[in-house]
Amino acid sequence: MVKNENNRVKVNVPYALNGFDYGVFMSILNQCKQQSTTADCAGTFCINIPAVAKQLRQQDGGSFRTRFIKSLEALTATSIRYKVLVSEYKLVTGTSFVMNYEIIQWKTHHSLKIKLNELFVKILFQANKNYCIYDLNTEKRLNTAQRYLYGLITNSVAIGKYPKTFEVHKVLQKMYCFVGKDSNYRRKKQYLLKNLHSLAGSGGLRIAIAERKDKFIVTRDKPVIIKGKKKPILF
Structure with missing residues (x-):
């Protein structure tokens, strides 16, 4: 809301x-x-x-x-x-x-x-500002987990605004729809962190993972359009 x-x-x-x-x-x-x-x-x-x-x-x-x-x-x-x-x-x-x-x-x-x-x-x-910038050209290069994370971050973090902190446990719960303990939690967490590393830099994302690896912080820059490259498809 x-x-x-x-x-x-x-x-x-x-x-x-x-x-x-x-x-x-x-x-x-x-x-x-x-x-x-x-x-x-x-x-x-x-x-x-x-x-x-x-x-x-x-x-x-x-x-x-x-x-x-x-x-x-x-x-x-x-x-x-x-x-x-x-x-x-x-x-x-x-x-x-x-x-x-x-x-x-x-x-x-x-x-x-x-x-x-x-x-x-x-x-x-009609909007004179982008409510949400979602680059479909970036999304095409991502795997399923990265696409989910990209969508989650894109709709949660405003461009050029303050950083947003995500708790790894809550993100995993949303990704895999589990409540309480999960027997494969450690493996899923490692997979999540691996995909976050791969996602950093895509579509203007800056991702910093906490030392304890229980949280990650995201800021967003406006995607840079390189001359001669295909323009991003933005919303």
């Missing part, structure tokens, strides 16, 4: 979302950003499903389609409740879903129609 004295946004997630769901959502946003939005069809976009599979490094087919539909169902069940003070005398409140979808030409052109929440449409097309 994000709030201040006058404005409040609360996200309701009825189904637990995982890394695959996050990847699907980011891939959908990426395709939306490449399209235009018009007054008569504001917030409606056509999504190419094979392109989503390619972005997620998955083979498009029956197994992927099943996971993809389950992910869409979880994402469309997620809602945003908001309260915004527009002026001294006007307070706007409401609840809306993150997105809705309609399957079109499923067997032939493999396309999907998405109605995106107005908040995300404004972030993609």
Whole structure:
């Protein structure tokens, strides 16, 4: 939940979302950003499903389609409740879903129609500052664990702001969904630390691991665009 004295946004997630769901959502946003939005069809976009599979490094087919539909169902069940003070005398409140979808030409052109929440449409097309900079070109080079960590850090640490400290134990609990003790905890911790070392420097991340290796501290710089290289795809 994000709030201040006058404005409040609360996200309701009825189904637990995982890394695959996050990847699907980011891939959908990426395709939306490449399209235009018009007054008569504001917030409606056509999504190419094979392109989503390619972005997620998955083979498009029956197994992927099943996971993809389950992910869409979880994402469309997620809602945003908001309260915004527009002026001294006007307070706007409401609840809306993150997105809705309609399957079109499923067997032939493999396309999907998405109605995106107005908040995300404004972030993609109208915001004069990046709410979140997520470089999909960086993400393509990462393994599954690194992609999860990159997404977690990207959505938790603001660019150019104060460092944020993460507790290794809590991050592992989120990654592997365990409560209490885990018999493979030491091995998983070493794997996490190894991936953090590999992730340092990617997408402007600076990662410092505590001496006791129970915490790590992250700061973010804006990704540097090298002349002649492919530009990062940013949100």
